[in-house]
Structure formats: structure tokens, C-alpha cells
Amino acid sequence: MKFTILRLLTHSELGMFHEYRRQGKERAKQRAINFDWDVVDAVFPSAKDSDIIAINCRRLEDENTVVEVASWLKRQHRNWRFEGDCPTSPHYSFVDPNVLFAMIVDASTTPATASWVVIPADHPAHAAILGHGESARLGKSAMIALYGNEGEHSQGVLATHFPQLFKEVETVSVTLQQEYDSSSDDDDVPPDPLGLFKILARAGHNLPSAVADLVDNSLSHGAREICITFPNPNAGGRWMCIRDDGAGMTPLGLRNAMKIGHQRDYDDADLGKFGYGLKGAAWSQADRLTVVSKAAGDKVTTLTWDKDHLAKTRRWALLTDPVASAHASSVEIGDSGTAVLLTQMRPAMEPTKGKADSPYAQELAAIKSHLELVFHRYLEGKARGREKVVIRLNNDTLRANNPMGHPLTKEYDQHRIELPSPTTDKTPALYVRAYVTPNEAEFDEYVKPLTPLEQRVERERHSLNGRANDAQGLYFYRLDRLIKWGGWEDLFAKDEHTKLIRVAIDFDRLADEQLQVDISKQLVRLPFAIIKPLEDLIKTPRAAARLRYNKKEKGTPTSADGGKTGSPAGKPATDGGLPPASVSGGATVGGASPTPTPKKDKTSVRIVSSGTKPWQRKTGFKGEEVEVTPLVPALVALVQLIDKDADAKTALSEFLRVLETAGVPDLLTDKA
Incomplete structure (x- = not known):
């Protein structure tokens, strides 16, 4: 497990360099570099059970001399400090705040081995590393860890400027490349397997969206029950399995499914698109993808794509090895179905939020909330032409989170907008329906009978685990599967006073081209021709959302039909709803000025x-x-x-x- 670690050092961390102290620049007595806890958790999964992590480090004593020093990471509360070495060489007279600390560490050995260097701000390597997209997360985190090829650019820069410390980036040898190139005819130029693997592995997925794409495959094969296994990475390594009871695949069908960009006839209700989802979603998270599948009345077939095998053979060669015994029970299927097994999974690269939960717990929560939202219609049994679907995550049955499903939500009529199309046999269309959700006072009144913990859970679900202001806007559903939500696609600006409105836009496969649905099925673009009709449809509900938002200041929470709110056991709002009136900023509501909320002296x-x-x-x-x-x-x-x-x-x-x-x-x- 090789990681590239980057950090811009601050005043308090430079005390470890003797020259910095000798020059009288030191502002603190600290003699160590801070290591963020989430970085340590990613690089050293067993760190949660340790207070000391030993690392044998190589560094420069002068411009050409390399020394090896036994160092360590020491736990300090939840964070860690890199200790054991205070260079005294005049070589480090350049150290100042914002020097770049770069370390390449191999955590697969005990003790770990590493090489590190500090790079001054005027050094070309400093600009080369920070000017590349690999360093983007330094804008949000003080320290980042890049796994394997994710730090390929930084590794190359370090190898170029500090060859005494860092070996050349591990790339396929020139000889292998020439042999691969010469093995093909002049008019036959197949893609390089390893190169294409790297490209597809960077196609825009995070872990929750990758899992959702794999669930798409299960739904496309008629699955009614989907079981996701994702055990704690600290116990047995990082792996995942998505198993379903769908129609499964024949041996030939599975071989085709494993083919990159395989073209097939998609049913009208098929969630697939490019023949990419299975491979791209899996490879974005893991270096090894194994699929076990069985069609009714047929035999079980097992096929594997392995990155190391691709690099070694330079051929698109599938493996047929049986699943390892440690994962055998997770891929067992009944009369028919499919199990997708991800092993050699890469560590999480998303920065963790807060410190109340472990990184693994946060990953589980993120997967759960994402699936409950994007597949809520399937979980509710409301997806057209589909039976109700059950999805389990580590045996926990997921609960649909319908962003428009609160009982006090006001629902508007659905409208159809046709899209320009070069053909006349079938006209693609959008189906638009606006919803105005309850304001804060109404919501608080509704959840009052619940316990504080239940109230917090319901509030997080209603706000989609974020700020309510970010949840306003357009919700795009492709074949009843939510693919993008929040924001107005430049139709309107986000406005605190319109944060209660959510607009569902449904479309099917016919509209994919006009909306430019991307390869990960997460992005859409609205054609210019439909922007004005869409704006016109949303104006009235937006005005109603402003009106409902302003009602919270009058001190009497009201439901969508204008009456007082009830409890969770009460009746949902009727369609009588709010009057579609336009309300401008500062306008009165119901003929009376809103009563300002007095400021309270609260801590x-x-x-x-x-x-x-x-x-x-x-x-x-x-x-x-x-x-x-x-x-x-x-x-x-x-x-x-x-x-x-x-x-x-x-x-x-x-x-x-x-x-x-x-x-x-x-x-x-x-x-x-």
C-alpha cells in the first residue's frame, strides 16, 4: 500500500528543523509535523488500535547525501505527530512557512518505509505539484494522502527533482510497451489495457455513486432483493459485494457484460446506457472485479478483471479463478442472480467530516443515505412497471427517503414539455411537477412527539443530510431513478426564501441525448429551447414557496391547506394547498406585515x-x-x-x- 502524502507546513511545525530555531524564527516549542487523523486512518488501517506507528524514513542530509532515520507517528488525542528526527544540517536553512512536505510511504511493511522531503515555495517542484489537480483537496484539508496512481503526477515530479530519494514512478517498461505495440497489425490498434483501466477508473464516481451504479445493474436484471456487504476494513481488508436475485446471466451473457462498451439492445426500462457502468463503477473503487452469475437452468459462471494481470500480460485477458474462501459465502446465489465482488479496494480519499464517527462509519452512513434517496421510488414500490425492491446494507434494510414525500408537502399538477428531436416517430419529453415542502415551524411541530434522536434523524433526512437551502431546486429522475438533485441549473439563483421548493423532472431513455446524460449518469444539461417554458412552469410554485416560508415568522405554523399542523399521526395535507400568488421580497402576507422574531440573548x-x-x-x-x-x-x-x-x-x-x-x-x- 503506497501513498503520497502532501502538507503545507505552518510556523508551529518548523521547530523540528534546527536551522529554523537557530535563525530565531521559531514561534512554538513543537518539534514535530502534524499528521491528520483521517490521513493516518487511510494509510494505516490498524492505527485505531495503536498509539505509536514506526516508520523507517529516508531524507536528505544535504543536496546529495541520503540518510535513514528511525521515526514514528505518535497519537496526540485524535491527531498524530511525526516525531523522532530533528535535522541539524544547514541544508534546511530555507525552511519557512508554506514549504511543502511530501512523503511517499509504503504501509505494507512493519515498520513502514518512507522517503520524505520539504520543498521551498520557489522550487519548481513546489509549483509542479500544487499546480496539478492531484493537490486539489489541499484546499479543504491541511494534509492529503493519495493512493497509488492517484499520486502518479506528484511521484513523477519527486522522482525528477529528487532522484536520490525517490525511485522512478512505476510504469510499464519500454520493452513491454514495444512488444505490445509490435504484436498488432498496422491496421489493428487495440487500446492499452492498463491505460484504459486507469482512464475508466477516474470517471467521476465516489463510493456511494459507484455502489448506486452497481445497484442499477441489479435492477436492470429484474432484481427484487439486493444485499450489499461492506465489512469494516480493519477486519479482513477492504472489500465489498453486491448480490441480487435477478435473472442472472448465461456464460456468454456474463462475458459480454464484462466487455468494455459492449453494445446491446436496452429495454425501455433498462437503467444501463453505455455498456460501462459495471466496469467503471467497480474500477473506480477497486483493482479487482469478480462477477459470479447464474441464469435459471444454467451453470454458475465466474469471471474476473484484475489490474495486476492486465499490467503483466498487456492483454484483455479475463480470469476464471474461483472466488477466495474468505468471500465465498457472500457470492452464493440461488436459482438465478448475480454477485459483484470488489477486492483490492482502494482506501477512501474523500475527507472525513468531523470526528464523532470513524471513517468507516461515515462511509456506511454515506452509502445508506445515498441509496435511500436515489432509489426511493423503487424502495417505495412506486417505480413504474416494477415490483417493490428491498435493499439491505450489512443486513440493515434501507428505508426510502422521498424528498417530496413529507405529509405536509404541497403537490402541484404535472406538466409535459416536449424536447426538440430530429426524428418524428417518438418524441422525447420531460414531465415536470413542483412541490412545496413544510417550513421549519411546521416541520418542528410535526416531529414534536418524537424523541430528540428521532427528530434529528428526520430533520437530516428531510434536508437530505445537508443544508435545506441546498436541497431546493431541480430533481432529475431517469426511469424513476434520481440521478441529480439540488440547484437550479442557472434558471434561478438559490434564495433562502425559496428553499422550500423542489421540482421533479422525469424523463426516460429517449431524452438522454438531448439532456446529454454523462457516462456516470450523474450529470444533465438543459437544452436552451426548454429553459423559458420550464421557468414559466416554476414561477407560481416559487411564489407559493416564498409565501409558505414567510408564514413561519407569524408564529402560527400552518399546513399546506392553510390549517394548523398536526402530529405524525395526523392526516396529510390535502391538494387544496397554498394559493399560487406572487410574493416579492418585503411584501406582506395575508394583508399583515410579518412579525419580526425578537433577538434573544442566548449562548x-x-x-x-x-x-x-x-x-x-x-x-x-x-x-x-x-x-x-x-x-x-x-x-x-x-x-x-x-x-x-x-x-x-x-x-x-x-x-x-x-x-x-x-x-x-x-x-x-x-x-x-
Whole structure:
């Protein structure tokens, strides 16, 4: 497991270099470089059970001399520090804030082995690495780790400028390339297997979207039950299996399905598109793809694409090896069905959010919420021409999350917009229906009978696990499968006062070309010719959304039909709904000016990513604020539960103040 680690060093981390201290630049006594916890978790999966990780490091003593120093990563709360080496050589007199720390580490050995270098801002390697897309995540994270070929550019730059430390990037030898090229006739130029693998592996998938694309394949084969197994990577490695009870495939059918870009006749309700989804989704996450399939009355067939085998043979050669015993039970199918097994999966490269949950738990949650949303019609049994589908993730049955399904949501009539088409036999069309969801006061009143935890879960589901303002806009459904949502595609700007409106746009395969559905089936483009008709259809519901949003300031929550909201056990809103009236900013509602909400003197309590104490009290221009750090997870969980309750936050602040007088924060810090 080889990773490329990048970090721009700050003042506090440069104390490890003797020359920096000798020049009087040091601002802190720290003698180590910080390693972010999510990077360490990705590079060293067993780190959660350790406090020290040994690394034998190679670095420069001067421009040409390489030394090897036994170093280590040491846990400090949730983050880590790189310790054991303080270079004293005058070679490091250039170190200043924003030097680039670059390390290539092989974590497959114990101790791990690594080479590292610090690169000044005026060095060409500094600009070459930071000017490439590989470094993009440094804008969001202080440190990033690139796995394997994901750091290929940075590895090449390091090998070019610091050859004494870094070997050449592992590429196919020139001899192998020449042999491969000469094996084909002049007019027969097949694609390079390894090169095409790398291209397809970068086609825009993250883990949740890749899993959704694999579920598409199961649905296209008539599956009614889909089981996804994704065990903890810290126990047995990182692998995944998606198994279904669909029609399965014959040996020839499976061989064709494994072919890149295989063209076939798609049924009208087939979610496939380019003959790419199975391979591209799998390869975006793993270096080895195995598919086990069986059609009714036929034999079981097993075929595998393996990146290492492609690189070794330089041929599109499928493997027929049986599945390893560790995964055999996960690929067992009944009378018919298919199991897609991903092994040699690459570590997660998405930065983790917060520290309350482990990276694995966050990945599971992301997959779950994504599938519950994009396949909600299938899970509800509302997909046209389909039976209800059951999807399980690690034996947890998924629950549909319909973004327009809240009982208090106002539903508008559906409209049809025809798309320009060069043919006349079948006219592609969009089916547009607008919805206005409940405002915050209505929603809070509706969930009041639930427990605080249940309220938080329902709020997260309703906001699609983000901010409600980002959930407004267009929701594109291709064959009842949600492929893109949120935002207005430049029709309108996002507006706090219209955040309650969501517009479903349904289309089928006929509209793929006009909407330019991309290869990952996640992006669409609206043709210019339909922008004006679409704007006209949405104007009235947008006005109603403004009206409903403004009603929250009057202090009397109302449902879609104008009456008072009920509880979850009450009746859903009728279609009588809100009057389609236009409301401009500052306009009155129902003839009366909205009553402004008086400001209350309340203490803010929020969660921060780091700190030396479980909580810290600060006073700024906004008043008093309590910052809760990850040192006490139970306290973090409590703050999350009361996130929307200002009175509860104030009460918690006063309770913490009592604990402060007793010195409890210091006691907890010592224990941590």
C-alpha cells in the first residue's frame, strides 16, 4: 500500500528543523509535523488500535547525501505527530512557512518505509505539484494522502527533482510497451489495457455513486432483493459485494457484460446506457472485479478483471479463478442472480467530516443515505412497471427517503414539455411537477412527539443530510431513478426564501441525448429551447414557496391547506394547498406585515474539529460561545441532539459553567 502524502507546513511545525530555531524564527516549542487523523486512518488501517506507528524514513542530509532515520507517528488525542528526527544540517536553512512536505510511504511493511522531503515555495517542484489537480483537496484539508496512481503526477515530479530519494514512478517498461505495440497489425490498434483501466477508473464516481451504479445493474436484471456487504476494513481488508436475485446471466451473457462498451439492445426500462457502468463503477473503487452469475437452468459462471494481470500480460485477458474462501459465502446465489465482488479496494480519499464517527462509519452512513434517496421510488414500490425492491446494507434494510414525500408537502399538477428531436416517430419529453415542502415551524411541530434522536434523524433526512437551502431546486429522475438533485441549473439563483421548493423532472431513455446524460449518469444539461417554458412552469410554485416560508415568522405554523399542523399521526395535507400568488421580497402576507422574531440573548454552542480541552468558552463580537471538541464523544453527541434547540444550548452552557468552576475540564483533559 503506497501513498503520497502532501502538507503545507505552518510556523508551529518548523521547530523540528534546527536551522529554523537557530535563525530565531521559531514561534512554538513543537518539534514535530502534524499528521491528520483521517490521513493516518487511510494509510494505516490498524492505527485505531495503536498509539505509536514506526516508520523507517529516508531524507536528505544535504543536496546529495541520503540518510535513514528511525521515526514514528505518535497519537496526540485524535491527531498524530511525526516525531523522532530533528535535522541539524544547514541544508534546511530555507525552511519557512508554506514549504511543502511530501512523503511517499509504503504501509505494507512493519515498520513502514518512507522517503520524505520539504520543498521551498520557489522550487519548481513546489509549483509542479500544487499546480496539478492531484493537490486539489489541499484546499479543504491541511494534509492529503493519495493512493497509488492517484499520486502518479506528484511521484513523477519527486522522482525528477529528487532522484536520490525517490525511485522512478512505476510504469510499464519500454520493452513491454514495444512488444505490445509490435504484436498488432498496422491496421489493428487495440487500446492499452492498463491505460484504459486507469482512464475508466477516474470517471467521476465516489463510493456511494459507484455502489448506486452497481445497484442499477441489479435492477436492470429484474432484481427484487439486493444485499450489499461492506465489512469494516480493519477486519479482513477492504472489500465489498453486491448480490441480487435477478435473472442472472448465461456464460456468454456474463462475458459480454464484462466487455468494455459492449453494445446491446436496452429495454425501455433498462437503467444501463453505455455498456460501462459495471466496469467503471467497480474500477473506480477497486483493482479487482469478480462477477459470479447464474441464469435459471444454467451453470454458475465466474469471471474476473484484475489490474495486476492486465499490467503483466498487456492483454484483455479475463480470469476464471474461483472466488477466495474468505468471500465465498457472500457470492452464493440461488436459482438465478448475480454477485459483484470488489477486492483490492482502494482506501477512501474523500475527507472525513468531523470526528464523532470513524471513517468507516461515515462511509456506511454515506452509502445508506445515498441509496435511500436515489432509489426511493423503487424502495417505495412506486417505480413504474416494477415490483417493490428491498435493499439491505450489512443486513440493515434501507428505508426510502422521498424528498417530496413529507405529509405536509404541497403537490402541484404535472406538466409535459416536449424536447426538440430530429426524428418524428417518438418524441422525447420531460414531465415536470413542483412541490412545496413544510417550513421549519411546521416541520418542528410535526416531529414534536418524537424523541430528540428521532427528530434529528428526520430533520437530516428531510434536508437530505445537508443544508435545506441546498436541497431546493431541480430533481432529475431517469426511469424513476434520481440521478441529480439540488440547484437550479442557472434558471434561478438559490434564495433562502425559496428553499422550500423542489421540482421533479422525469424523463426516460429517449431524452438522454438531448439532456446529454454523462457516462456516470450523474450529470444533465438543459437544452436552451426548454429553459423559458420550464421557468414559466416554476414561477407560481416559487411564489407559493416564498409565501409558505414567510408564514413561519407569524408564529402560527400552518399546513399546506392553510390549517394548523398536526402530529405524525395526523392526516396529510390535502391538494387544496397554498394559493399560487406572487410574493416579492418585503411584501406582506395575508394583508399583515410579518412579525419580526425578537433577538434573544442566548449562548452559542458549536462543535469544532480540535482543541486541548473538552470544551472552551470564548467571547467574540457575537457574544459568548462554547466550542465543544471531540475529546468527549458523549458531549459531542449531546450537542448534535440539541442542535436546533437554543434554550437547551443555553442550559447546557450554564451546566458546563458549573463544571468549569469545579475544574472538571482539566480532569477530563488529563484522562484523555
